Amino acid sequence: MTAELSIHDQTITTASHVRGRHSSVRETGLLIGAVLFSCMLAFAAPYDVLFDWATIGFPAVRAAAMLLFWWAGLALMRANAFEFAITGLRRPGLTIGLWAVGVAVWCISLDAVVFRSIMAPAYQHFEQQSLTARLFYVCLRAVNENVLYRLFLGSLFAWLLRRIVRRPRWDLLLVMAGMTAAQVINIAANMAYADFSPLTCLWLALRFVCPGVAWAWLYVRHGFAANEAAAVGVHLVLQPLVTIAF
Secondary structure (H helix, E strand, O other): OHHHHHHHHHHHHHHHHHHHHHHHHHHHHHHHHHHHHHHHHHHHHHOOOOHHHHOOOOOHHHHHHHHHHHHHHHHHHHHHOOOOOOOOOHHHHHHHHHHHHHHHHHHHHHHHHHHHHOOHHHHHHHOOOOOOHHHHHHHHHHHHHHHHHHHHHHHHHHHHHHHHHHOOOHHHHHHHHHHHHHHHHHHHHHHHOOOHHHHHHHHHHHHHHHHHHHHHHHHHHHHHHHHHEEEEHHHHHHHHHHHHHO
């Protein structure tokens, strides 16, 4: 009987190790694919004002720089004990989908109702482009925006704040403060055409900074892949709503 139980335990342990290896292989494959796709996007177009400026407008430099941002971002992710793969969600597809729908409803309410009268003309013009053009642009842009401002810059700020303050009980607050700061830099640079009046700043904070913080929360709590899926997927809901509203 004891021998049978021992064999049974060994079988369970072996099966667990096999599943663990398969999961690791899948995660590695997903990571390699994500990095290659991200670098290809960077080669094709900068999609970001600061990134374009830093890489002096050369496609090959953009691709190489994006690879470096991935390398540094992944190192910072590990230093912060964050995860790349989706983790901690019983139903990842449903949860991420609900986050995307919720943020989409939040954004369209601000754009089409609350702040419609004060939106910058350039932004209004973009909202009136064809659905296909908008989807193509914003979905591709979101991919590398997450790499630059969450995986790299947000993780960097989070790591620095935790090292400077050194209050373990404040860890989550410090991490989210770092992520918020990174998103503020993102929006200040890429929405520089706005007039930055108090009302416009309120719109920018609610419409762009808050969603970025929501994606950062997903990254910190449930893995970078969850953040990417939600930040890209939100546009599949939001942009059709924009077509209706504008």
